[in-house]
Amino acid sequence: MEKNIFNINNKSPMIGRENEVQIIMDHFSSALTSKGNTILISGEAGIGKTRLCNEFLRMISAINPIVLQGACDRSLMSPFGPFRRMIQNNTDVFLFGGAAQANRRTDDIIEYIFGLADEPSHALEATLFRFYDHISYLASKRPVIILVEDLHMADSGSIHLFHFIARNIAGTRALMIGTYRPEDTGRPDQVEGNTSFNECASSLLGDNTVTEIKMAQLPDLVTREIVAGILPGQVGADIMDPLVELGEGNPLFIIESIKWLTRTEQIVPTEGGRWEAKTSLAMIIPKTIYELVSNRLTELDRGSRDLLDLAAVIGQKFTYSLLAKALERPVIQIVEELEELEKKAQFVDFDGCSYGFVHERFRRVVYDEIAEEEKHRMHGKVGNCMVAMGVGPDDYARLSDHFLLAGMSHECIDYSVRAGTHFASRMEMIEALPFYQRALDLIDSPDLQKDQMCTSLEGAADALMVQERYPEAIVYYDRLLNSQPKEKVRARGLRKKAECSIPGRMENGSFEIFKELLNEALEIDEIEPFEIAEILSNKAGMETHLGHYGQASEFFQLSIDKFSEIEAWGRMAMEVAHYSDLLLTIGKTSEALAYLSDAVDHILKDEDPRNELEVRIVLGETLIHQGVYDEANVNLNLASRIAEKLGENGAAAWANYYLALMMDDLNELEEALFYAEKGRDQALKTQSQALMAVPFVVLAHCYARSGRLSDAEKLIDDAVIGLASYSETTPIAGMAHIVRGEVSFYRGNGQKMIEEYSAGIELFSNCYMELLHRALGEKWFASRLAMIGKTEKAREHFLKARGIYQNIDNPYELERIDRELNAL
Ligand SMILES: Nc1ncnc2c1ncn2[C@@H]1O[C@H](COP(=O)(O)OP(=O)(O)OP(=O)(O)O)[C@@H](O)[C@H]1O
Ligand SMILES: [Mg+2]
Structure with missing residues (x-):
């Protein structure tokens, strides 16, 4: 037959799965009304995840959405792999659809979105924003479906991007679907257990930003x-x-x-x-599938078997040219043999671009059946052929794997260091670390391989530090410093080791050690200017922490100058944000404003949203201090939007806290409530009791002022639970008293009102950075005192508030208070 x-x-009909299809359809319908959303489909290999997606795409094809598909693939491990492929496979929409990119070529677009920023630490965020902006532009034209298959194999950049889109998709006409196999999220043959996927999945699901479809057996x-x-x-x-x-x-x-x-x-x-x-x-x-596939393998002849074996060594996907070169057969013959394998044996299939195994499980069976020695030989062959054919940075990781499995340690070290550096340049530290470690394991003559060793030691240490694994990072920095690195590398190592050594990061960390290490670095002649700037910045931070504001100011000014001198604008802006925090503490608001305005000009050049976020929040606070409320409003709203995009819910909550406080003080109660509630929602997402207390107190204040006294009290009780976890006095604790004071005022208990207000103000004056809260506290207290007829006491507190406003240069408030004083 x-x-x-x-x-x-x-083409055969899909049977069953009606509920799953319905869920996706419902989500798609709401996406069509600009309520974009994300679905995660999980289930074991072969259960039908891909099929379900294809079925859905088929059903809605009449609507003609833009469909962007990309699969994650360990063997093609490249940063943002699936997302890059989306652009490559949809050049028409990206070329003609992209907002300002109308006349760019595909490569330019890929470079623009995924290319390296000047400073590696910016690369990730810049990419997230740029890709997302493209998507939201496309979605404004036609509905968009983003399908990311096999997330369990994703690189951490792709995970970040997936997460980023999921968080921001709500206002667009886009539906994003991700598929993954739970059983494969930490497979040992992967570079490392894919922790970034696991973290992403749990935080996505915890956020309620995505719907999960768990595919059960039929x-x-x-x-x-x-x-x-x-x-x-x-x-x-x-x-x-x-x-x-x-x-x-x-x-x-x-x-x-x-x-x-x-x-x-x-x-x-x-x-x-x-x-x-x-x-x-x-x-x-x-x-088992294993037996099924291995049974089928025995039916193949020797030539096809060799071809298939080699393909399995190459990976899930493979090209004719590499197979032809490694097998020393003509390309045309390879093409014919692959067609044969596709039609008759059904081991491989062609997806329109390249050949691959019909299923990853098939590849693994074929691979496992190859004798160990043969495997070594073939990996070596494939590695050498790839090198001979020309390789780029995205191939380094694979080459490192091939040479490792071939037992060719010299080549493996070379490509491991390159792969590590390539990942690190994109801040993919989870991927970078094991490659550096692999190189270090293989290096056997440190004298001959010193450069590679130093690069790997520093790279591994950096990767650990970025992941906040300080004690482990220090071990590598020590090894680096002991292996006689180049002088400027030594300076860097000392500085970074110092940063790991502060209290809180190391059990026996201390500022003494910190200072010593920094000074040692400064003595090195060949130290680079950027290092000097970082060291000054570190010293400024330490002095601030110790409360030595004068010394801190000096260091801040020096570091800001140094960063400007070398045109590290993003870093300089961040430094300005920190310095301005200090300036606000000591009442030098005008100076802060001058620095911040300068920084804003620069961050617009720099394009790193994280720097912008920091600067805009402090700028907003400063402007509130000085009574420039409109501008404060603009900056804090911008900050809140950036923070939300980045998923920095804590920062977003703070921005909205200040907005609410400002509106509250301006008697715009409705707007104050709006921002306070927004802040509350953002803080709730952080699940940090301490952070939740922040918007709670201002929301409670709004409630009290709008007559919802028991709501206010309840919220303050909740806030106080969070406040217990603050080690220092915080203005938020003071605000809690103020709210209780307000409630007492409305309940007609003047004595209690006075007690609570006094306690609040007392707390404000004990914590640094709190001129604004002190001013507000004094002013609000004074007006309540006036209302219960305690005119003298009211005058006293108005004058105190006046003194603070004078100190922080707020002409608007001075006028307001003078009016109040006259009316007394
Ligand atoms: N409900 C269904 N009715 C008919 N055929 C199905 C059904 N579900 C899946 N299949 C078929 O089963 C095979 C495996 O399905 P599919 O490739 O979608 O699995 P998967 O969950 O994506 O697996 P993997 O995790 O390995 O990617 C395919 O040939 C697919 O067409
Ligand atoms: Mg699949």
Whole structure:
């Protein structure tokens, strides 16, 4: 009989899965009304995740959405791999659809979105924003579907991007779908257990930003339908029952079993249109995909087997040219052989661009069946051929793997260091670390391989430090410093080791050690200017922490000058934000404002949203101090928006706290409530009790002032729980008293009101950075005192508030208070 009579491809109908389809359709419908959202589909290999997505795409094809598809693939590990492929495969929409990119070429767009920023630490955020901006632009023209397959194999950059889109998709006409196999999220043959996926999945699901569809095994009835669909004619219980039982509701397994049974003629169609089993199937249906595939392998001839083996060594996807080169066969012959493998044996398929195994499980079986020695040889061969054919940075990781598995340590060290550096340049530290460690494990003559060793030691240490694994980082910095690195590297190592050594990062950390290390670095002649600036910045931070504001100011000014001198604008802006915090503490608001205005000009050049966020928040605060409320409003709103995009919920909560406080003080109660509630929602997402207290107090104040006294009290009780975790006095604790004072005022308990207000103000004056709260406290207290007829006391407190406003240069408030004083 003809072997290909069955319709085992995506054109055969999908059976069952009605609920899953419905969920996706519902989400898509709401995306069409600009309520974009994200779905995660999870389930074991072969359960039908890809099929479900394809079915959905087929059903909505009439709507003609923009469909951006990309699969993650360990063997093609490159930063943002699936997302880059989305652009490569959709050049038409990206070329003609992109906002300002109308006349760019694809490569330019990819470079623009995924290229390196001047400072590596910016690369990630810049990429997130740029890619997202493209998507939201496209979605303003046509509905967009983003499909990221096999997230369990994603690189950390892709995970970040997925997360970023998920957080920001709500206002767009886009639906994003991700698929993953839970059982494969930490496989040992991956570079490292994919922690960034696990973190992403749990925080996505915890946020309620995504809906998860967990695909279960198919019910028996559905399995029967699938079998009946594939085998035309009558299928008796002797065939159906064992298939259903052993198939365990996994369609891939069922389909592959049937293919094998028919090809080996264990079951055959009879004249009367019935399928007949030669033997008892329960005995022979292999129980695992592994057995199924390895059974099929034995049917291949030697030449095809060699080809397939080599393909499995290369990876899930492979090119003709590499196969041809490694096997020393003409390309045309390879093409024919692959077609043969596709049609007859159904091991591989062609997706329109390249060949790949029909299923990752197939590749693994083929690979596992190769003898160990052969594997070594083939990995070496593939590695060498790749090098001979020319490689780019995205190939380094794969080359490192090939040479490792080939036992060619010299080459492996080389490409491991390159791969580590490539990942680190994009801040993909989770990926970078194991490559540096691999190089270090293999280096056996430190004298000859000193450069590679120093690069790897520093790289590994940096990667650990970025992941806040300070004690481990210090071990590597020490090794670096002990291996006689170049002088400027030594300066860097000392500075970074110092940063790991502060109290709180190391158990026995101290500012003494910190200072010593920094000074040692400063004595090195060849130290680079950027290092000097970082050291000054570190000293400024330490002096601030110790309360030595005068010394801190000096260091801040020096570091800001140094960063400007070398045109590290983003870093300089960040430094200005920190210095301005200090200036606000000591009442030098005008100076802060001057520095910040300068920084704003520069961050617009620099494009790093994180710097902008820091600067805009402090700028907003400063402007409130000085009574420039409109501008404060603009800056804090901008900050809140950036923070939300970045998922910096804590920063967003603070920005909205200040907005609410300002509106509250201006008697714009409705707006104050709006911002306070927004801040509350953002703080709730952080799940940090301490952060939640911040917007709670201002919201409670608004409630009290709008007559919702018991709501206010309840909220303050909740806030106080969070406040317990602050070690220092905080203005928020003072605000809690102020709110209680307000509630007492409205309840007509003047004595209690005075007690609470006094306690609040007392707290403000004990914590630094709190001129604004002190001014507000004094002013509000004074007006309450006036209202209960305590005119003298009211005057006293108005004057105190006046003194503070004078100190921080707020002409607007001075006028307001003078009016109040006159009216007394
Ligand atoms: N409900 C269904 N009805 C009919 N065929 C199905 C159904 N679900 C899946 N299949 C078929 O089963 C095979 C495996 O499905 P699919 O590739 O979608 O699995 P997957 O969950 O994406 O697996 P992986 O995790 O390995 O990517 C495919 O041939 C697919 O067409
Ligand atoms: Mg799939």
